[in-house]
Amino acid sequence: KKLGIALVGLGSYSTYQLAPALQDTQHCYLAGVVTGTPQKEKVWADKYNIPKANIYNYQNFDEIAKNDAIDVVYVVLPNSMHAEFCIRAAKAGKHVICEKPMAISVKECDAIINACKAAGVKLGMGYRLHSEPYTQQVKQFVKEKTFGDIKFVSAEAAYRSTGNPDQWRLNKKLSGGGALMNMGVYAVQSTIYGTGENPISVSAQEFSTRPEYFKNTDETIMAQLEFPSGAVANISTSHNFNANSMYVSGTNGWFQLQPANNYGPLSGKTSNGDIIEFPHESQQKLQMDDFAKHVLMGEPNKAPGEMGKRDMMIVEAIYTSIAKGGQKINLDLAPGFGFGG
Numbered sequence: 001k002k003l004g005i006a007l008v009g010l011g012s013y014s015t016y017q018l019a020p021a022l023q024d025t026q027h028c029y030l031a032g033v034v035t036g037t038p039q040k041e042k043v044w045a046d047k048y049n050i051p052k053a054n055i056y057n058y059q060n061f062d063e064i065a066k067n068d069a070i071d072v073v074y075v076v077l078p079n080s081m082h083a084e085f086c087i088r089a090a091k092a093g094k095h096v097i098c099e100k101p102m103a104i105s106v107k108e109c110d111a112i113i114n115a116c117k118a119a120g121v122k123l124g125m126g127y128r129l130h131s132e133p134y135t136q137q138v139k140q141f142v143k144e145k146t147f148g149d150i151k152f153v154s155a156e157a158a159y160r161s162t163g164n165p166d167q168w169r170l171n172k173k174l175s176g177g178g179a180l181m182n183m184g185v186y187a188v189q190s191t192i193y194g195t196g197e198n199p200i201s202v203s204a205q206e207f208s209t210r211p212e213y214f215k216n217t218d219e220t221i222m223a224q225l226e227f228p229s230g231a232v233a234n235i236s237t238s239h240n241f242n243a244n245s246m247y248v249s250g251t252n253g254w255f256q257l258q259p260a261n262n263y264g265p266l267s268g269k270t271s272n273g274d275i276i277e278f279p280h281e282s283q284q285k286l287q288m289d290d291f292a293k294h295v296l297m298g299e300p301n302k303a304p305g306e307m308g309k310r311d312m313m314i315v316e317a318i319y320t321s322i323a324k325g326g327q328k329i330n331l332d333l334a335p336g337f338g339f340g341g
Ligand code: NAD
Pocket: 009, 010, 011, 012, 013, 014, 036, 037, 076, 077, 078, 079, 099, 100, 101, 126, 127, 128, 168, 174, 182
């Protein structure tokens, strides 16, 4: 059996990444859509051969509970809408994939996790990197101590935003925050799989050069993280400059990915002179198939809801540090909390 997925929110990520990827997936397929824009209904129905019965809007969405063709609801809306639609999907008895960042507060992450638990449905994050080979390689280097004990990670996830100043990503109500919410989660994640640990503290700084454009969202944030082993990390995230990389230094050498978190192909090298190289496949295809295998075959959940919540706890601590003038904020994350299977 292939699982039927319904995409909620037909913006650029659904249109240009997820729907095309769903044409190649082995264990799931594009069965339905949920859109607030009536004109998109026919366009998507025609393009992807979606029956009218599998097309919903935000008002009648809850009726999806009666539709056996839909097994999974994939929420691809602005960040502040994730919680509402994930919870409605869970209440409709559907498995849930939630885009990153999971929500705009830890409290909302808890509400999503609890709703999925109560409904007995699976919950996965749209963290595509956990299904792609370069990130697996990083995890393996760390686990096998190929470069010794990890002492330092530098991670950058940023792009220069110059588009419509009214876009939802620059509107705190819809985004929950700026660069840190949007790209920062990738840098935070790089430090976690780059060390194999959860951080025990963060200290952060915010920089602003274009306040007229970034009216109420963060432009650039840098943060330092400490880990239980003594490893330290530095992250940079921005909507003002382009950067996409991770560098990991151990007692016996280093490795690097650049780019480290875009749609690929990623690229990497090591202090041994080796090039890290894998054949390119759609990350989104791999991610959705991994989630389907989790649901269908009980394979590990590579990016569970707890991972999204953990990252939001770190994001909140970073914002708290900035609000307190860069003060070090301690984090109390259990070892392994939020690590995927
Ligand atoms: P987008 O702006 O292209 O699309 C947003 C969609 O939400 C549109 O279809 C829009 O009509 C709909 N929408 C509903 N209510 C809205 C409102 N009040 N304001 C604005 N739009 C509204 O955004 P996107 O790039 O597709 O991002 C959607 C989600 O996917 C975000 O959470 C984003 O962080 C995530 N995303 C993840 C990745 C990834 O690599 N995992 C990549 C891109 C986006």
